[in-house]
Amino acid sequence: xxxxxxxxxxxxxxxxxxxxxxxxxxPRISEQTKRKVREVMEQLEYxxxxxxxxxxxxxxxxxxxxxxxxxxxxxxxxxxxxxIRGICTSAHASQYGIYLSTGATEEEIYQEVVxxxxxxxxxxxxxxxxxxxxxxxxxxxxxxFPFTMVGRPYKYESEITYIDNDNRAIAHDVVDxxxxxxxxHIAFIGGNLEFVVSMDRLGGYKxxxxxxxxxxxxxxxxxxxxxxxxxxxSIYSLMKLDKPPTAIVAHDDLVAYEVIRYLEELSIQVPQxxxxxxxxxxxxxxxxxxxxxxxxxxxxxxxxxxxxxxxEKVQDPKATVKHHFVPTTLIxxxxxxxxxxxx
Amino acid sequence: xxxxxxxxxxxxxxxxxxxxxxxxxxPRISEQTKRKVREVMEQLEYxxxxxxxxxxxxxxxxxxxxxxxxxxxxxxxxxxxxxIRGICTSAHASQYGIYLSTGATEEEIYQEVVxxxxxxxxxxxxxxxxxxxxxxxxxxxxxxFPFTMVGRPYKYESEITYIDNDNRAIAHDVVDxxxxxxxxHIAFIGGNLEFVVSMDRLGGYKxxxxxxxxxxxxxxxxxxxxxxxxxxxSIYSLMKLDKPPTAIVAHDDLVAYEVIRYLEELSIQVPQxxxxxxxxxxxxxxxxxxxxxxxxxxxxxxxxxxxxxxxEKVQDPKATVKHHFVPTTLIxxxxxxxxxxxx
DNA sequence: CTGAAAGCGCTTACAG
DNA sequence: CTGAAAGCGCTTACAG
Numbered sequence: 063x064x065x066x067x068x069x070x071x072x073x074x075x076x077x078x079x080x081x082x083x084x085x086x087x088x089p090r091i092s093e094q095t096k097r098k099v100r101e102v103m104e105q106l107e108y109x110x111x112x113x114x115x116x117x118x119x120x121x122x123x124x125x126x127x128x129x130x131x132x133x134x135x136x137x138x139x140x141x142x143x144x145x146i147r148g149i150c151t152s153a154h155a156s157q158y159g160i161y162l163s164t165g166a167t168e169e170e171i172y173q174e175v176v177x178x179x180x181x182x183x184x185x186x187x188x189x190x191x192x193x194x195x196x197x198x199x200x201x202x203x204x205x206x207f208p209f210t211m212v213g214r215p216y217k218y219e220s221e222i223t224y225i226d227n228d229n230r231a232i233a234h235d236v237v238d239x240x241x242x243x244x245x246x247h248i249a250f251i252g253g254n255l256e257f258v259v260s261m262d263r264l265g266g267y268k269x270x271x272x273x274x275x276x277x278x279x280x281x282x283x284x285x286x287x288x289x290x291x292x293x294x295x296s297i298y299s300l301m302k303l304d305k306p307p308t309a310i311v312a313h314d315d316l317v318a319y320e321v322i323r324y325l326e327e328l329s330i331q332v333p334q335x336x337x338x339x340x341x342x343x344x345x346x347x348x349x350x351x352x353x354x355x356x357x358x359x360x361x362x363x364x365x366x367x368x369x370x371x372x373x374e375k376v377q378d379p380k381a382t383v384k385h386h387f388v389p390t391t392l393i394x395x396x397x398x399x400x401x402x403x404x405x
Numbered sequence: 406x407x408x409x410x411x412x413x414x415x416x417x418x419x420x421x422x423x424x425x426x427x428x429x430x431x432p433r434i435s436e437q438t439k440r441k442v443r444e445v446m447e448q449l450e451y452x453x454x455x456x457x458x459x460x461x462x463x464x465x466x467x468x469x470x471x472x473x474x475x476x477x478x479x480x481x482x483x484x485x486x487x488x489i490r491g492i493c494t495s496a497h498a499s500q501y502g503i504y505l506s507t508g509a510t511e512e513e514i515y516q517e518v519v520x521x522x523x524x525x526x527x528x529x530x531x532x533x534x535x536x537x538x539x540x541x542x543x544x545x546x547x548x549x550f551p552f553t554m555v556g557r558p559y560k561y562e563s564e565i566t567y568i569d570n571d572n573r574a575i576a577h578d579v580v581d582x583x584x585x586x587x588x589x590h591i592a593f594i595g596g597n598l599e600f601v602v603s604m605d606r607l608g609g610y611k612x613x614x615x616x617x618x619x620x621x622x623x624x625x626x627x628x629x630x631x632x633x634x635x636x637x638x639s640i641y642s643l644m645k646l647d648k649p650p651t652a653i654v655a656h657d658d659l660v661a662y663e664v665i666r667y668l669e670e671l672s673i674q675v676p677q678x679x680x681x682x683x684x685x686x687x688x689x690x691x692x693x694x695x696x697x698x699x700x701x702x703x704x705x706x707x708x709x710x711x712x713x714x715x716x717e718k719v720q721d722p723k724a725t726v727k728h729h730f731v732p733t734t735l736i737x738x739x740x741x742x743x744x745x746x747x748x
Numbered sequence: 749c750t751g752a753a754a755g756c757g758c759t760t761a762c763a764g
Numbered sequence: 765c766t767g768a769a770a771g772c773g774c775t776t777a778c779a780g
Contacts, residue, residue, distance in 0.1 A: 066757055077767045082759055090765060109523030113459040114757035117772050122456065124504070131490070143485040146505075147474070154507035159526070161467070162489075162505050164497035180452030183502070319692040346687075349662040351694035409773055420751045425775055433749060457773030460756050 065106045074102040085110055116182075124159040125149075125372060126184035128175060128198070130191035131166045140315075140344040141361055145190060145212060148365025156373050158185075172198045179207045186376040188368050192216060192224070192258040208375040210368045214385075216258050221383060223375060225368045227359045228387040229259055233266025234273075236311055236339050236357060239392060241274060244402035245309040245337060249282040249300055251321060253313035260286065263313055263341065282307060297324040301336075308401060312340035315347050315356050318397075322350070333399035343393050353395035363388045408449045417445040428453055459525075467502040468492075468715060469527035471518060471541070473534035474509045483658075483687040484704055488533060488555060491708025499716050501528075515541045522550045529719040531711050535559060535567070535601040551722070553715040555707050559601050564726060566718060568711045570702045571730040572602055576609025577616075579654055579682050579700060582735060584617060587745035588652040588680060592625040592643055594664060596656035603629065606656055606684065625650060640667040644679075651744060655683035658690050658699050661740075665693070676742035686736050696738035706731045 067085075071078045076095060083091045084099040102108075116122045127149060129142065153160055161184050165171040175198050178184050185208065189199060192213030202209045203218055211224040240248050250267045253260035268278050281303060284296050300307065312318035318340035322332050332338050332352055343358035367386055374381045410428075414421045419438060426434045427442040445451075459465045470492060472485065496503055504527050508514040518541050521527050528551065532542060535556030545552045546561055554567040583591050593610045596603035611621050624646055627639045643650065655661035661683035665675050675681050675695055686701035710729055717724045 064757090067759095068757080078758080079760080079767060079769095080765090083766085086759085092765060095765080107523075109520065111460075111757050112520075112524040112526045113456050113465065114772090115759075117454075117456040117460050117774085118757075118759040120759090120772070127505075131493075140483070142489075146485075150474075150505070150507035151509065154509065154513070158507075160505040160507055162470075162493070162503040164493035164501075164503055166494065166497065170497070177452065177455075180450075181455040183455045316689075319689065323692060344689075346659075346662065346689045346693075349666060350689070350692055407773090410775095411773080421774080422751060422753095422776080423749090426750085429775085435749060438749080454773050457756090458775075460758085461773075461775040463756070463775090 065108050070102050070108050074099045122185050124161050124184050126161045126178045126187040128163040128189050144361035145365035148362040149369045152366045152369035186372045193256050210372040212364050212368045214258050223371050223384045225386050227390050229262035230266035232357055232390050233263040234270040237270035240309045243400045247307045248309045249307035251284045251312045252286050254286045309337040315340050315342050315344040333397050337398040352397045355395045355397045356393055358391045358393050360388045408451050413445050413451050417442045465528050467504050467527050469504045469521045469530040471506040471532050487704035488708035491705040492712045495709050495712035529715045536599050551718040553711045555711045557601050566714050566727045568729050570733050572605035573609035575700050575733050576606040577613040580613035583652045586743045590650045591652045592650035594627045594655045595629050597629045652680040657685050658683050658687040676740050680741040695740045698738045698740045699736055701734050701736050703731045
């Protein structure tokens with residue numbers, strides 16, 4: 063039935079060890095035997111059994127990818143395919159396969175990760191998110207298992223290899239951009255603060271205000287939850303303030319789309335009456351009306367580099383801890399207006 | 406170091422076989438021994454080694470998911486996360502894991518699939534696409550390996566278990582819908598005809614015209630390639646015909662967005678001057694201007710059912726071949742206009 | 749209800 | 765440069 067290394071050995075008149083070494087392209091085997099063995103392998107249509115090889119070699123040549131099946135906007139539709147593409151590109155180049163998490167809740171995901179590492183299903187793990195007080199991350203860190211995160215860790219930042227955008231800096235930059243356009247009243251519609259990315263962007267926003275000598279006002283900050291539950295109301299209250307904002311920073315393009323829609327219902331025009339910028343530059347942001355000014359965060363890169371980092375750690379357990387911020391670019395479209403001299 | 410079944414056996418005063426049976430929850434083991442063994446397992450923090458179990462049991466408890474890294478619109482961003490979610494939901498419920506393909510070209514994907522089946526990396530495979538004359542599909546069919554497709558197979562339809570939308574019927578329905586609104590001049594902007602989904606939708610369009618006693622006109626059909634290379638031109642020529650269409654059917658929402666954008670540049674208004682319907686109902690289609698009328702194809706369901714079918718086949722090799730069309734719904738928004746009585 | 753033994757298909761010191 | 769042997773950590777007839 064299935065042809066094994068032993069069949070090949072017999073047919074090629076060598077020992078199984080030799081066949082094994084030919085598969086691994088061991089330099090200590092003569093070219094001649096290699097040729098002969100390879101011929102037989104082809105002729106017999108031999109394929110190495112993955113499980114057997116993994117068991118004997120104590121490695122799996124696969125990496126685990128853990129996705130947050132949460133409601134986090136940042137990890138909704140458009141993000142996922144792109145990180146995966148980045149991960150696949152790097153993994154494929156190094157002949158690694160990908161094992162994807164399937165769990166839907168935090169608990170399920172935690173259990174999966176434990177069984178991946180304890181059960182030796184994978185050689186390393188990529189966490190596709192960074193959340194506050196994450197048990198899974200702590201477990202991974204304590205188990206000394208090779209892993210990488212896409213996102214700045216909430217804790218133990220100096221002990222964990224990760225990749226991210228410099229979310230604090232880019233949020234700061236976005237606010238500065240609005241300053242340049244003459245805006246002083248800038249609201250912020252945040253993401254789920256369970257995720258570090260949301261905290262960081264909010265932090266950058268606050269810092270930018272501070273650096274400009276403006277004070278942060280609570281009524282200019284709409285919390286993720288508030289937005290989700292009573293979206294329209296929160297926007298309504300925001301725009302009915304004595305000093306309504308002239309610009310809004312949204313945590314994500316999807317959020318921005320919804321905001322624009324509600325503003326419309328209130329007959330508030332973007333960018334005539336209020337400007338809007340957001341993050342993540344979804345593929346469709348060029349098509350909405352008005353085309354959205356947004357920060358491109360290089361999602362592919364994020365996945366690609368995270369995998370490179372991980373593979374380094376897998377191949378060299380004492381590789382140093384590394385961080386890298388993937389550069390971003392503000393894509394100016396038509397959702398912001400220069401109000402210098404108008405106001 | 407790593408605690409094995411033998412350590413557990415010793416500690417629990419039973420044989421390794423018994424421990425193994427406890428893990429499998431074999432009914433022939435007494436509840437008492439089970440309790441004792443389980444206690445020891447917990448105490449020793451024992452976790453079964455995945456690779457060893459797979460090798461001995463000749464099963465992997467994982468399914469391979471093959472994605473088409475092509476340019477096929479149907480498998481672009483918004484589709485992928487949703488099918489995956491459907492697949493994960495079903496797989497997780499049956500305690501199966503997911504192994505994802507990483508290849509970027511047809512050849513790479515083919516090689517991966519071969520190594521997945523020959524190398525026994527997975528117990529079954531889901532093909533997330535259906536393309537014309539696909540070597541990978543033929544290989545899978547000939548190898549008798551359990552697999553399922555999301556998409557109607559180009560050939561051997563009666564021999565392959567698959568799940569799909571009834572793309573011919575829904576395209577037919579969409580055209581009928583436009584008929585009801587009074588349209589008689591209906592253009593079709595197709596997808597990549599390498600994919601069966603594109604062929605089917607085009608087929609449904611043609612059939613609908615025929616059934617209504619209208620004849621199919623080549624100048625009303627814009628081929629995927631033509632559209633991609635000289636998008637604007639092709640739309641321009643279309644609208645400059647003696648009898649320009651009053652309605653356009655687009656193969657996918659992303660295509661529709663682009664069409665709308667070009668029409669705008671030509672100062673042609675949707676739906677005032679021309680109506681537009683498309684397929685796939687991307688999450689963002691409610692946000693574009695005008696909100697897009699589109700067919701929701703139940704992507705989650707597609708992934709979920711495909712996995713159910715596959716798992717059936719994996720667990721029972723002589724399960725019958727099955728097909729199922731997942732129902733769809735036309736989401737009416739604001740991109741179509743009723744022109745009855747106008748002309 | 750439980751155990752001893754063989755085996756799943758490889759890899760890798762060790763020896764020559 | 766190559767082989768014999770042990771071992772990776774399980775499962776599963778077979779026997780009792």
